[in-house]
Amino acid sequence: MSTRRLPFILPLLALPSLIACGPQQTAQEPPPPLAPAAMNAVIKTPGVPREALARAVDKLFSTPETAETRAVVVLHDGQIVAERYASGYHENTRFVSWSMAKTITGVLIGLLVADGRLRLDESAPVPAWQRPGDPRGEITLRQLLQMRSGLRHTEAGEPVYESDEVRMLFLDGRDAMASHAEAQPLEAEPGRKWEYSSATTVILADLAARTLTPSNDPAERRKVVNDYLRSRLFEPLGMKSIVPEYDAAGTLIGGSLMHATARDWARFGEFLRNKGSVGGAQLVPPGWIEFMTTANPRNRGYGAQIWLNRPQPGEQEVPFPGAPRSAFSLNGHLGQFVLVSPAQNLTVVRLGRTLDGSHNPVKTAMGQIVRLYSSGK
Secondary structure (H helix, E strand, O other): OOHHHHHHHHHHHHHHHHHHOOHHHOOOOOOOOOOHHHHHOEOOOOOOOHHHHHHHHHHHHHOHHHOOEEEEEEEEOOEEEEEEEOOOOOOOOOEEOHHHHHHHHHHHHHHHHHOOOOOOOOEOOOHHHOOOOOHHHHOEHHHHHOOOOOEOOOOOOOOHHHOHHHHHHHOOOOOOHHHHHHOOOEOOOOOOOOOOOHHHHHHHHHHHHHHHOOOOOHHHHHHHHHHHHHHHHHHHHOOOOOEEOEOOOOOEOOOOOEEEOHHHHHHHHHHHHOOOEEOOEEOOOHHHHHHHOOOEOOEOOEOOOOEEOOOOOOOOOOOOOOOOOOOEEEEEOOOEEEEEEHHHOEEEEEEEOOOOOOOHHHHHHHHHHHHHOOOOO
């Protein structure tokens, strides 16, 4: 071979190696190292790769779209596998429930039904509805629990000061919330229409007080409901931090205002995951939890005072991508969530302040934590 041809041949010989170093073969950049706080938030053997779980939890704290996360607790098989707090918050901080309280009120009604003191498919015993000819007398306890009473209500309307829950909680209804809620007329036949309503849950709380005492004295109403909740639910669960609020009439503000630590919200999630039992004691019949977590006839994404991980009417996507459709959740204003996935033996708590309408990134990040535990499920 002539040496004159070598300058032309050598570049051709080098071509395969140059191609191999092209952009399509560039090694993927390793993820940035995690801060010590992120790794320290996860136990050494969480049941999935530790760093993967630490990164999934860290995403709730470190990305702008999930701000402002204040607390995250993850339980697997009943054990805390991850727990982290933002600066200024800790394991003894009480966090407001907002609408997560509705699920506690739903369990309260379940206890009274199990005691034989209320009946699911009979007319709800609201005195104002029992007058002859009042069509509201057809509303059943089941319909109230499933948010399909037919009572007129607008939740989160505009302007905000005209929203029915705002009027009830902070304006003209604040001193006697149940009376305000129970005075509303029907806008649909009972059972025919689903409409989310904080007022409906206050009616349920009022029914609980009326069932436990005939007294209209506010102090007596507060005492009997508080004692019943503590002896039958909170103390057996170990929810020592929880502080429910009551209005001036002594009615539990059962749709909005209970305060508890992140660990106690996780305890309540575990209680639901275990179908109403704790430490071998069945506090409420398992059938009641099954009822609460079964899709109701007017909204496949809602059970009875609890949200299901299924699409809302007119939507295709589940609320928590990555979590199975068997999962369910407590949802509260400004991004309070307790996500329970029985299929993974998992409870995930996220508490913080994220504006309503901006919760999807938070839900997606929580769903990714569940996905980590989904292998083989």
